[in-house]
Amino acid sequence: MSATEKEPLFSAKNIKLLTGPLGKNNPITVQVLGICSALAVTVKLKPALVMALSVTVVVAVSNVVISALRSHIPDRIRIIVQLVVIATLVIIVDQLLKAYAFDVSKQLSIFVGLIITNCIIMGRLEAFALSNKPWQSFLDGVGNGAGYGIILIVVAFFRELLGSGSIMGYPVIQKLGLYSAGYENNGMMILPPMALILVGLIIWFQRSRDKSLIEKK
Amino acid sequence: MENLLNIFIKSIFIDNMIFAYFLGMCSYLAVSKTVKTSVGLGIAVTFVLVITVPVNYLIYNYLLKKGALAWLGKGFADVDLSFLSFIIFIAVIATMVQIVEMIIEKFSPALYNSLGIFLPLIAVNCAILGASLFMQEREYHNIGEVTAFALGSGIGWFLAIVCLAAIREKLRYSNVPGPLKGLGITFILTGLIAIAFMGMMGIKL
Numbered sequence: 001m002s003a004t005e006k007e008p009l010f011s012a013k014n015i016k017l018l019t020g021p022l023g024k025n026n027p028i029t030v031q032v033l034g035i036c037s038a039l040a041v042t043v044k045l046k047p048a049l050v051m052a053l054s055v056t057v058v059v060a061v062s063n064v065v066i067s068a069l070r071s072h073i074p075d076r077i078r079i080i081v082q083l084v085v086i087a088t089l090v091i092i093v094d095q096l097l098k099a100y101a102f103d104v105s106k107q108l109s110i111f112v113g114l115i116i117t118n119c120i121i122m123g124r125l126e127a128f129a130l131s132n133k134p135w136q137s138f139l140d141g142v143g144n145g146a147g148y149g150i151i152l153i154v155v156a157f158f159r160e161l162l163g164s165g166s167i168m169g170y171p172v173i174q175k176l177g178l179y180s181a182g183y184e185n186n187g188m189m190i191l192p193p194m195a196l197i198l199v200g201l202i203i204w205f206q207r208s209r210d211k212s213l214i215e216k217k
Numbered sequence: 218m219e220n221l222l223n224i225f226i227k228s229i230f231i232d233n234m235i236f237a238y239f240l241g242m243c244s245y246l247a248v249s250k251t252v253k254t255s256v257g258l259g260i261a262v263t264f265v266l267v268i269t270v271p272v273n274y275l276i277y278n279y280l281l282k283k284g285a286l287a288w289l290g291k292g293f294a295d296v297d298l299s300f301l302s303f304i305i306f307i308a309v310i311a312t313m314v315q316i317v318e319m320i321i322e323k324f325s326p327a328l329y330n331s332l333g334i335f336l337p338l339i340a341v342n343c344a345i346l347g348a349s350l351f352m353q354e355r356e357y358h359n360i361g362e363v364t365a366f367a368l369g370s371g372i373g374w375f376l377a378i379v380c381l382a383a384i385r386e387k388l389r390y391s392n393v394p395g396p397l398k399g400l401g402i403t404f405i406l407t408g409l410i411a412i413a414f415m416g417m418m419g420i421k422l
Contacts, residue, residue: 029400032243032246032247032400033243034243035239035242035243035246039239039242040238040239079311079340080308080311083307083308083311083340083341084304084308087303087304087307088304090303091300091301091303091304094300094303095300109354110347110350110351110354113302113303113346113350114240114343114346114347114350116303116307116341116346117307117341117342117343117345117346117347118343119243119341119343122341191412191415192236192237192238192239192411193236193407193408193409193411193412193415194408195239195408196239196404196405196407196408196411197404197405197408197409199404200397200401200402200403200404200405200408201405203396203397203400203401203404204394204396204397204401205396206396207395207396207397207401208395208396211395211396
């Protein structure tokens with residue numbers, strides 16, 4: 001116990017927990033978690049940012065709570081315990097969003113509630129927090145939240161730029177004068193299926209850069 | 218009756234859980250490798266949906282909604298407990314999933330083994346909670362409509378996963394570029410099917 005306590009807060013191993021999920025172990029493109037709520041909120045960049053932030057907060061905090069309780073939770077009822085912790089945190093996030101960012105909260109509609117069933121959170125609790133210390137779990141949570149956020153932001157960036165011709169609501173294409181040159185927004189990008197295809201392309205890109213991720217079959 | 222049929226058809230094809238809202242994607246992508254397991258999961262999801270959504274509807278309308286507690290007396294007439302809905306919905310769902318799991322384990326051990334980890338994960342299947350939240354948001358008028366909606370959503374999910382599994386079984390023999398194999402091509406496939414489903418948008422029933 002004492003040997004591990006002396007481990008510095010940001011040892012190489014801990015840093016890896018934080019950065020791994022950003023690339024090689026990304027929750028969306030590699031672990032296939034949390035796609036559910038991810039794709040419907042990426043039409044515009046702003047809700048995607050809010051969503052990414054909310055999920056990161058919930059993953060990190062619930063990881064810490066479950067990790068701190070891990071030796072007290074009976075194995076058989078762990079799923080309900082985890083769900084209660086997550087649901088409580090999500091209610092807090094939801095109420096905060098309603099109070100301070102009402103228009104974004106309206107745009108996200110049911111997807112704030114769906115953070116509860118976001119597989120990333122459950123997945124990380126099951127796979128990591130139940131067998132690791134709170135600090136490591138916190139880093140793991142932040143890392144996975146950020147890894148999820150990055151994909152969300154990349155997808156939302158392209159969908160907003162190509163679909164509505166703006167970034168964060170700022171009309172880039174119009175300011176560049178591309179409309180008068182005959183450019184038109186791609187209406188397809190606003191439709192939900194394009195989010196799936198974009199994620200597919202991101203996976204393609206990532207795996208062709210890093211051959212070790214390619215599936216065998 | 219006509220109204221119920223409308224909601225039913227609409228939630229299968231137009232508001233399809235997978236293709237219009239991406240709900241339940243995680244297990245959708247992970248379990249759709251063979252038709253057999255996907256049929257099992259599809260049935261389990263439909264079953265859980267048909268039970269949980271009406272139960273949640275009753276709880277929401279008679280306990281949680283603003284003014285819902287009026288039957289308890291005047292003092293409760295403007296109590297608003299709707300902020301509790303997430304936690305209550307998920308508790309109902311988790312309990313129901315536990316029951317379904319025990320039933321399947323008893324009567325069909327083969328199915329139980331092939332579903333593996335994904336059975337308990339139905340509890341965190343976004344489609345199930347999503348349907349309850351849509352029920353809350355769309356304000357259906359009575360329990361019949363809610364049941365039609367739940368059944369339709371379940372069947373829509375079932376059709377979607379079986380359809381994808383059938384395609385993936387064939388896909389195994391085709392020559393997909395290395396980095397796209399497995400997950401990548403599945404995403405693009407789902408996107409393409411979803412585009413086809415968009416053709417049904419705007420159909421007025």
